[in-house]
Amino acid sequence: MAKQMAKDPQKTAVVTELQVIEGNALNIPMYQLLKEDGSVHKGAELPDISKELALKMFDTMQFIRVLDERMIAAQRQGRISFYLSSLGEEAAAIGSAAALKFEDMIMGQYREQGSLAFRGFTIEQFMNQLFSNAKDLGKGRQMPVHYGSAALNFMTISSPLGTQIPQAAGYAFGQKQSGDKTCTLCYFGEGAASEGDFHAGMNMAAVLKVPAIFFCRNNGYAISTPAAEQFAGDGIAPRAVGYGMKAIRVDGNDIFAVYKATQEARRLAVEENEPVLIEAMSYRMAGHSTSDDPTGYRSREEEEARRVREPMIRFRNWLVKQGWITEEEADAQQKAHKDTVLAALKEAEKVEVPNLDEIITDVYAEPTEALKTQLEELKAHIRKYPDAYPNTSGGVK
Amino acid sequence: MAKMNLLQAINSALDVAMAKNDKVSVFGEDVGHFGGVFRATSGLQEKYGRARCFNTPLVEQGIIGFANGLAAQGSLPVAEIQFGDYIFPAFDQIVNETAKFRYRSGNEFNVGGLTIRTPYGGGIHGGHYHSQSPEAYFAHTPGLKIVMPRNPYQAKGLLLSAIFDPNPVIFMEPKRLYRAAVGEVPEEEYTLPLGKAEVVQEGSDVTVIGWGAQVEVIERAVELAKKDGVSVEIIDLRSILPWDVDTVAKSVMKTGRAVVSQEAPHTMAFGSEVAATIQERCFLYLESPVMRASGIDTPYPLAHEKEYFSDHLKTYEAIKRSLNY
Numbered sequence: 001m002a003k004q005m006a007k008d009p010q011k012t013a014v015v016t017e018l019q020v021i022e023g024n025a026l027n028i029p030m031y032q033l034l035k036e037d038g039s040v041h042k043g044a045e046l047p048d049i050s051k052e053l054a055l056k057m058f059d060t061m062q063f064i065r066v067l068d069e070r071m072i073a074a075q076r077q078g079r080i081s082f083y084l085s086s087l088g089e090e091a092a093a094i095g096s097a098a099a100l101k102f103e104d105m106i107m108g109q110y111r112e113q114g115s116l117a118f119r120g121f122t123i124e125q126f127m128n129q130l131f132s133n134a135k136d137l138g139k140g141r142q143m144p145v146h147y148g149s150a151a152l153n154f155m156t157i158s159s160p161l162g163t164q165i166p167q168a169a170g171y172a173f174g175q176k177q178s179g180d181k182t183c184t185l186c187y188f189g190e191g192a193a194s195e196g197d198f199h200a201g202m203n204m205a206a207v208l209k210v211p212a213i214f215f216c217r218n219n220g221y222a223i224s225t226p227a228a229e230q231f232a233g234d235g236i237a238p239r240a241v242g243y244g245m246k247a248i249r250v251d252g253n254d255i256f257a258v259y260k261a262t263q264e265a266r267r268l269a270v271e272e273n274e275p276v277l278i279e280a281m282s283y284r285m286a287g288h289s290t291s292d293d294p295t296g297y298r299s300r301e302e303e304e305a306r307r308v309r310e311p312m313i314r315f316r317n318w319l320v321k322q323g324w325i326t327e328e329e330a331d332a333q334q335k336a337h338k339d340t341v342l343a344a345l346k347e348a349e350k351v352e353v354p355n356l357d358e359i360i361t362d363v364y365a366e367p368t369e370a371l372k373t374q375l376e377e378l379k380a381h382i383r384k385y386p387d388a389y390p391n392t393s394g395g396v397k
Numbered sequence: 398m399a400k401m402n403l404l405q406a407i408n409s410a411l412d413v414a415m416a417k418n419d420k421v422s423v424f425g426e427d428v429g430h431f432g433g434v435f436r437a438t439s440g441l442q443e444k445y446g447r448a449r450c451f452n453t454p455l456v457e458q459g460i461i462g463f464a465n466g467l468a469a470q471g472s473l474p475v476a477e478i479q480f481g482d483y484i485f486p487a488f489d490q491i492v493n494e495t496a497k498f499r500y501r502s503g504n505e506f507n508v509g510g511l512t513i514r515t516p517y518g519g520g521i522h523g524g525h526y527h528s529q530s531p532e533a534y535f536a537h538t539p540g541l542k543i544v545m546p547r548n549p550y551q552a553k554g555l556l557l558s559a560i561f562d563p564n565p566v567i568f569m570e571p572k573r574l575y576r577a578a579v580g581e582v583p584e585e586e587y588t589l590p591l592g593k594a595e596v597v598q599e600g601s602d603v604t605v606i607g608w609g610a611q612v613e614v615i616e617r618a619v620e621l622a623k624k625d626g627v628s629v630e631i632i633d634l635r636s637i638l639p640w641d642v643d644t645v646a647k648s649v650m651k652t653g654r655a656v657v658s659q660e661a662p663h664t665m666a667f668g669s670e671v672a673a674t675i676q677e678r679c680f681l682y683l684e685s686p687v688m689r690a691s692g693i694d695t696p697y698p699l700a701h702e703k704e705y706f707s708d709h710l711k712t713y714e715a716i717k718r719s720l721n722y
Binding site: 159160196197222229231358363375382384391 | 426427429430431432434452454455456457458459482483485486522523524525526527663664693694695696698699700701703704705708710711714
């Protein structure tokens, strides 16, 4: 492969006829293997996936859909403060996570619970985070859905958008230096791709040739703002070319296409130190979060028209046709997830809040003297007014 | 007069400003047809068109950079940053550009027409990134004005002043009170002065100083102190840059005691500046050190929000520390 050099004006081709390159000169097609009904495109080559892996992907998908549905309801009931559903985007998250090695780092935005579940985050772990209780790995400090797990190589979520993109470049650079043949996959949305951090991260990744996969879930909406008001031109994928980076556009609702695209991106990243931008086309069937109502910014007709392209039906149809699962088995699996999720919810709800001492830990590696003093003052205050701080006063001796 | 909550008062101020001057425009993430995530800009796009009320791409540094350019061109942009916690990508544009535009050019150019609106503060189960009170970062930047209203009436009058003030203003809105605070607000135009504090309640034993949503917390604390027979003077700074030193000093020289109650973490919060200035101006009048009630020096937590919060009880205790020194 030719070594990429800085543009030498002496070597740039010269033309005497003025050329204006159109803003949509790159029209990148979308890679798709499964049609909406689950049948395979003629001539399409499915990825080499075992029955075991396919069923794990489907099971994770079913689990996430049940979890999302149940927790939206829990928020409506006032049992948790906030939730954010990944409805309709499960294939993008799960298909990409499945194509990675477990040792690869995942940096999420906040709608990739499917990837985390695929990695092995348990229902108890999900619930403990959602209820900000004493068993939450994040010590109850962040809003619901801000998961993270060092053991699962899944970086803890941060709300500010796009901040993980340059971080992914840096993390991947470290992986390259360590020589351990791993990569970083970084998720973000088409809205976050407008942030300055997107430019910074993409450019640095391309220049420094890091093993990173930038996985954009283009779900059509940033809260209420449709993609048409987010960017002009042909979406996110063509931007990679401007950075000298490889790009793939894939149907994010086709789990096999996502899997294969990510597999190839991983090969390029790890084997050739070529970062890759994947744009997965999907649709945010849910609201942005429990804090907004989509009827305020889009029509029911639009939602219905997009529903037919959702990812689970087509995967399920394929599995059934393949003879790897029956309709009855799939339904039973879903029912089992419902029971498990509800039981775990009830359990996590009962767990107390983290001990008050945790309020000052992790600000620094060790609490400062000033923080220890503030904690003692806080405890003295709570002892004086125990009724005003019912969640913690019992634990303050 | 009409009954309005704080959001409706903000919306009314924007409506009045846009009707009055067609150089006023409103933009930011989701502010268009949807009317903003809190609905502060509801109906403005329908009324004034997409050129004057519009969604921007999701990029805070872009929103403020764009707004700086638009203001330099002579317009009166009102740019919204969806949450104060997300203002930091725009920090460079605000601190190095907005604040210095006039000074660095010898007044050849300025962005005085710019107003930046952003919700701030906690008490809404928002965790680290939907709860912060970042005013002190900006108060360290000469060239900016910073305004933080406490209720709907104040919000409308101060926002109208901010929009037409010849200096760039950061207008920080207490989101905890967006719907909770309701009051009588004139439907027509009126203004309240920037840089002027207000004595919300007169008293003789101790002066308690706050701004924004914290004034409501102070009022609850003062109710407790009143039962102890303590007469408290409450001052709402309203503007923290520039801030009204004279009103505060005059009050403290009268009462001999001062307490600052603030939501932000203790160290280097704006109360530090208030306390330092009080000891410079009122040293011989002080009966006790200036006391502070603040958030503790940690990121804003979720599960322990109640414990972290600088609430009315902590403010009441600070008042007692001041009195019993």
